[in-house]
Amino acid sequence: MNTMDIHEILEHLPHRYPFLLVDRVLDFELGKSIHAYKNVTVNEPFFVGHFPHHPVMPGVLIMEALAQAAGILSFKTMGAKPDANSVFYFVGIDGARFKKPVTAGDQLHLHVLIQRQMRGIWKYKAEARVDGEIVAEAELMCAKRDVGGVGG
Template sequence: MDIKEILDHLPHRYPFLLVDRVISFEPGKAIHAYKNITINEPYFVGHFPHFPVMPGVLIMEALAQAAGILSFKTMGIKPDDNSVFYFVGIDNARFKKPVTAGDQLHLHVEILRQMRGIWKYKAEARVDGEIVAEAELMCAKRDVA
């Protein structure tokens, strides 16, 4: 998926869109996407000026956005103004290495289960093949209108 299709399957926009491309996707199973980390990222101004590091919460958000694409594509629907996917849980989060400008953050997300509108995923973020962060994520679709 290129950026145009990603924008069709996520409600997020700049500066909060954290998926640049989807490399592979298997409905109901898994997705592999990536985010290019550049020195122009707005969070680097304050985190940290002397050693720019991507905040761990944004790595988790990038994984959640990849999970969102996986879920929407699996269900065969697109986001709309009437509902949203919320983060409802993060279990076993681990941060193993800092992510810095110039890195390409690969997002690997696998569906563990889906029940009563709650989705659970196994998620790993990698740079150069090494795991930099991992967690089990939970998201739920909720009507907002």
């Protein structure tokens, strides 16, 4: 099994607190799939307003967590790390479905499969699970874009 701790995750994602949504990678296969997770705690900054008396993880952040797992897999597959000259953007979400709410105390398991990659655009099938049950799913598309930066 190929695992990654938080230190290696930080090397393969540009995201940082409070927007880093992957805590650990349990397994990945280059060019194929990744299984990671996010521990959802009551201390998450989004729970302050969503919702104060019934904390629910926003669905858009579940999609973002899946996209971050996909980003890790893509960078590992390319043998690259994020840099100041390019970024992976979310460019599409198809068939998004939210089946159960994710609440404080849940461990959100992120399962992503690469469906295809062509000319810098990656397409993935993604599922988020809690206790083995699918809580959200979608097909995601991301694209690498040059953004300029220092050191050219």
